[in-house]
Amino acid sequence: MDHKTxxxxxxxxxxxxxxxxxxxxxxxxxxxxxxxxxxxxxRQGAIxxxxxxxxxxxxxxxxxxAGRTARPGSRWFSWVRAPVLVPSLAALVLAAVVxxxxxxxxxxxxRPLVLSSAVLSSVSRGVAPVIRVDRKQALFNxxxxxxxxxxxxxxxxEFRNQVNNIVLSVNSGEKKVASFTLNLLLPAKLFPPGxxxxxxxxxxxxxxxLRRYDFVxxxxxxxx
Numbered sequence: 001m002d003h004k005t006x007x008x009x010x011x012x013x014x015x016x017x018x019x020x021x022x023x024x025x026x027x028x029x030x031x032x033x034x035x036x037x038x039x040x041x042x043r044q045g046a047i048x049x050x051x052x053x054x055x056x057x058x059x060x061x062x063x064x065x066a067g068r069t070a071r072p073g074s075r076w077f078s079w080v081r082a083p084v085l086v087p088s089l090a091a092l093v094l095a096a097v098v099x100x101x102x103x104x105x106x107x108x109x110x111r112p113l114v115l116s117s118a119v120l121s122s123v124s125r126g127v128a129p130v131i132r133v134d135r136k137q138a139l140f141n142x143x144x145x146x147x148x149x150x151x152x153x154x155x156x157x158e159f160r161n162q163v164n165n166i167v168l169s170v171n172s173g174e175k176k177v178a179s180f181t182l183n184l185l186l187p188a189k190l191f192p193p194g195x196x197x198x199x200x201x202x203x204x205x206x207x208x209x210l211r212r213y214d215f216v217x218x219x220x221x222x223x224x
Contacts, residue, residue, distance in 0.1 A: 116143065119145045132219070139185045148200075152175070152176075195214070
């Protein structure tokens with residue numbers, strides 16, 4: 001599943017509402033591990049829904065303490081009962097997520113995005129390559145030449161800045177091979193100008209370092 005397909009199929013909303021089949025859920029999860037926009041939408045939607053559920057779980061207890069009762073025939077009371085209201089507010093949260101996706105994320109993605117053909121090799125020699133990022137775009141791409149000592153089902157990519165803080169961790173998705181070119185779309189806002197490194201590890205052995213890649217981010221149009 002690519003991002004365009006996820007958007008057209010309302011994948012974020014269906015995922016949060018548990019409307020996917022097992023196969024569809026697995027396919028979407030494989031996608032959003034590599035898609036920072038979908039991953040952020042899922043995370044924010046899930047947090048909002050959990051917060052809303054937490055608030056309305058407390059509603060009956062608060063009413064009992066205050067000694068409030070509702071008229072048996074009150075339509076208002078029957079509508080605002082927590083079991084009914086929570087799904088309604090969940091739908092509103094999802095609507096907000098979709099609005100953000102349509103009004104902010106997708107228009108940015110639909111602008112022309114020139115993908116770099118340069119491939120970064122693991123640290124061995126020479127000066128770290130310079131990657132120029134167009135700040136008008138939400139995403140930029142990096143390509144990594146992977147040559148692992150052995151094949152692993154999947155890999156974890158840990159990005160660190162020049163003060164050794166982790167800025168992003170991305171799963172490669174299913175690979176099951178040792179040598180391949182890893183193509184990643186990364187959120188530009190997490191990578192201001194500066195020096196970075198990407199540490200590649202097996203997803204199944206997070207303490208094992210396989211390869212390390214150095215690179216420098218510059219804003220497009222800046223001098224060397």
